Amino acid sequence: MTNERKIEHIRVIERDAETDRNARYFQSIHLLHRALPQLALDEIDPEVEFLGKRLSFPLLISSMTGGDHELVRQINRNLAEAAQICRVAMGVGSQRVMFTHPQAEASFALRQWAPDAVLIGNIGAVQLNYGLGEDALQAAIDVLDADALFMHLNPLQEAVQPEGDTDFRHLAEKLGLLQSRLQRPLILKEVGSGLSPADIALGFAQGIRFFDLAGSGGTSWSRIEHHRRTEASGDLGLTFQDWGIPTPLALRLAEPWMDEAVFIASGGIRDGIDMAKSVILGASLCGVAAPLLRPAMESVEAVVDAIERLRREFITAMFLLGTQNVAGLFRNKALILEER
Template sequence: MTDPTNERKIEHIRAIERDPDTDRNARWFDRILLTNRALPEVALDQIDPRVRFLGKTLSFPLLISSMTGGDHELVRSININLARAAECCGVAMAVGSQRVMFTHPQAEASFALREHAPSTVLISNVGGVQLNYGFDLDKCQRAVDVLGADGLYFHLNPLQEAVQPEGDTDFRGVAEKIGAVREHLSVPVLLKEVGAGLSPADIALGLEQGVTHFDLAGTGGTSWSRIEHHRRHDSSDIGVRFQDWGLPTPLALKQAAAFQDRATLIASGGLRDGIDMAKSVILGASLCGMAAPLLKPAMESAEAVVEAIERLRREFITAMFLLGTPDISALFRNTALIVEER
């Protein structure tokens, strides 16, 4: 019998392949202009972009954002290639939703990635709303154990669920249930939107429940609303109507600054190069997530993903050099480096 949760993973990838406009490419970060130091007083080969995250050192602040998982050779190959590249390059990786493991046990293999990435940061992923649909602490811990994860994302996707033909839309009491899981889970919990942005009110609710890590995941990149539009079998255009709904990532970062002493922020949603990463760190991000730029390389090979990551690293280090910032501490929250916002 076909498992609809498993089949949905492949449908998502095919929608992205067929429709380039699922990547909204809004380029919100282009509106931020940075200074240029003609006398940077640092040597390019001495720039140190390393960061600490979830107790481990990363070579630079890149997170391979959540993409996929399931019982299909394509998604297994994508995840293995991403994990091997993450380990090779010393960057973090988050997996796609692991809900499919519990409806289709054969999908576990696509998430058993620790053997391919023995030392770097790996983050598990389940839907927060699923705590209202049968998910519990034991299942969350199982998701962590299969991956050998350093943390667990609860992804928050009310827009996607509202547009999805079979969406789960009862979000009542989800924050409190996340807090209850956090108290007993073996690893830290992180909250993540999926492309519409976490608001200050969302961060405040998370902090009340003891969560301190937030992936803002704003608009500007992949639109899951538009992706779900392609899965509908009726005449509704609601997925297209809401394809750009939400907070642009730079704005979400600025709004989250009020919590900077209590929250660790991840910037994702519309980042496309190392310059966007530098701007995100200046705005308060401790880590920068990207998915769309790495999906096609991941469908090819681990080596292709490594090549894409190394390009991002060179861009990020070059931006640090041109800003005269020798290490991450000189870049982080240094908004004096912003000279204009258009």
């Protein structure tokens, strides 16, 4: 069932454009344009370091899919090859499917296609209450030769999903124990409803120092799961389709931990301007998924073109803000003209 669900998710996204809520929360932030940037466009340096590797700009190809299906294997391979070519990071979709369909491992064995890229594995944290343990997490890391492992939190999706797992008790303590034992950092990640200050505090107290805020405003997994419900009154997913903390607000709420933790912004980031705003608000990396899914179903070249478009937009935003490097952008609130 887990394997078939991956394909169902892709098909739902294909036929329902409104699964991308496109809330444009970043549009409420207006940046301070510089007519005299005192820079040449070609001297802008957008490179950053993440998990000990140099990236061409702060982009993460956010988690999408995985499983025992040719379409899924092709999507992940196209994304991995593009990550290598463009020197950006990539996270894979949930690897739980590996443990019910061993053939699905092939869709996650991506290091051969991206030998130098930052690759991040992915397991649902709630599965720690349903039989997965340290061995499974290590297997998820090993098959990908991952630089880190997302532990994703998706209580809304699980609550709406017909076969959802909803026992989220004592997960923080279990995550802390695993972080102390594994040789790779865990990244606490939401999937589209945002991490609250209380969530960050729980993770931080357990030794976790990486967080993907994954706020609302982009892909709605609640709406996606709505399409998979069969009961006549199954409108729960639509009722909660816009639930959560918008990504810009999630970044604001995370400020108390920014001197000691690393934050990824994802959820509703749709162009290089959104990326620049995220970095100004404290994001070290910006995750994008929905705009890359269709290109990934087409070819490596299509993904590269989409990534390079984001890179050009990000560099142009830096130029127009008069910032030569990302350090000049990072947490520089003076670049914000106003917020509405």
